Amino acid sequence: GAVVSQHPSRVICKSGTSVKIECRSLDFQATTMFWYRQFPKKSLMLMATSNEGSKATYEQGVEKDKFLINHASLTLSTLTVTSAHPEDSSFYICSASLLGTNYGYTFGSGTRLTVV
Amino acid sequence: AQTVTQSQPEMSVQEAETVTLSCTYDTSENNYYLFWYKQPPSRQMILVIRQEAYKQQNATENRFSVNFQKAAKSFSLKISDSQLGDTAMYFCAFLEETSGSRLTFGEGTQLTVNP
Numbered sequence: 439g440a441v442v443s444q445h446p447s448r449v450i451c452k453s454g455t456s457v458k459i460e461c462r463s464l465d466f467q468a469t470t471m472f473w474y475r476q477f478p479k480k481s482l483m484l485m486a487t488s489n490e491g492s493k494a495t496y497e498q499g500v501e502k503d504k505f506l507i508n509h510a511s512l513t514l515s516t517l518t519v520t521s522a523h524p525e526d527s528s529f530y531i532c533s534a535s536l537l538g539t540n541y542g543y544t545f546g547s548g549t550r551l552t553v554v
Numbered sequence: 555a556q557t558v559t560q561s562q563p564e565m566s567v568q569e570a571e572t573v574t575l576s577c578t579y580d581t582s583e584n585n586y587y588l589f590w591y592k593q594p595p596s597r598q599m600i601l602v603i604r605q606e607a608y609k610q611q612n613a614t615e616n617r618f619s620v621n622f623q624k625a626a627k628s629f630s631l632k633i634s635d636s637q638l639g640d641t642a643m644y645f646c647a648f649l650e651e652t653s654g655s656r657l658t659f660g661e662g663t664q665l666t667v668n669p
Contacts, residue, residue, distance in 0.1 A: 470655060481645060481659045482599075529597065535655070542589055543657065545599035 440466050442534050444546025451522055451553055459517045459549045461532030467512035468534035472543070473505075476529045485530075488515040522553040556581045558648050560660035567636045568668050574621075575631045575663045577646030584608075586650040588622065588629045589657070594642040602644070605629065636667045 441464040451457045461471055469490045474482040486507050487495040494507035504526075506518040515534075519526050529550050533543040557580045567573035579588070590602040605613045605622050612620050617637075621630045633640055646660040 472656070476597075479643075479662075479664070481661045484656060487656065531597075531599065533599070542587075542601045542604050544601075548597050 440534075440544040442468075442532060442544045442546045444532055444549060446549060447547060448550045449552070451551070453523055453553055454521055456518055456520045457522060457551060459519075459530055459532075459551075461515045461517070461534070461546050463513045463534050463544075466534075468515075469512060471509060471515040471532055471534045473507060473515075473517050474531045474533070476531060476548075478529075482531060485517075490515075519551065522551070524553045527551055527553045556583075556648050556650060556658045558646050558658050558660035560644075560646055560663050562663045563661070564664045564666070566666040566668055567633075569636055569638060571636055572632060572634045573636055573665065575633075575644050575646075575665065577629045577631070577660055579627050579629065579646070579648050579658075581627070581648065581650060583650045586648060588620075589647040589649070590618070590620070590629075590631045591645045591647060591659075592640075592642045593645065593662075594639075599645075603631065633665075638667050638669060641665060641667045 443462045445460050471488040473485045476482050484497050485500045488507045488509040490509045496502045509515040531548045532546040535543050559578045586607045588605045592600045592602045603613050603615045603618050612622050617634045619632045643662045643664050645662045648658045
């Protein structure tokens with residue numbers, strides 16, 4: 439089945455530094471990947487849609503200069519949180535679709551980011 | 555804009571019993587897809603079941619089944635013979651073909667299966 443690998447699973451960084459999260463589709467090519475943010479006991483909030491070879495599409499209210507998304511290949515998308523602050527601490531999840539989005543998405547295992 | 559509503563923030567059920575989680579949605583589209591996702595304590599999102607709006611037959615996956623009422627815009631999930639491993643947050647999600655493949659999630663229902 440389709441597997442989306444997300445790394446790291448946990449990361450702690452200091453305020454002002456940047457952290458990169460990787461999302462890889464292991465056994466399929468994903469022209470589109472999605473990045474979500476999830477607060478404790480809350481639903482998933484779509485941050486941006488990552489398209490291979492083109493600029494990401496950001497949801498309203500998401501700072502594109504803070505959350506840099508790169509989708510340089512059909513199997514890898516990265517989210518870089520730049521100049522991180524404690525309020526950026528959250529759970530970040532990526533997803534992609536193997537058979538077409540109408541068949542549902544496969545999600546990465548998520549990254550818990552803590553900014554101290 | 556599409557909205558998905560899950561009116562039950564928390565539910566509990568005894569092991570081996572049946573429980574139904576509710577979900578309603580709002581859309582003006584005719585072609586769309588509905589999903590239930592499960593997020594256990596590990597926080598890994600897992601697809602439970604999928605329904606195509608143009609299919610009248612309710613989807614079934616082993617112990618999981620849905621009651622899809624298109625006119626009422628309702629999409630409930632029934633879990634039969636509940637197991638301890640079913641304890642998780644359950645999210646109802648909506649996808650319409652013209653949305654750019656974006657899923658809209660409900661707020662979730664935390665289900666606890668008690669031994």
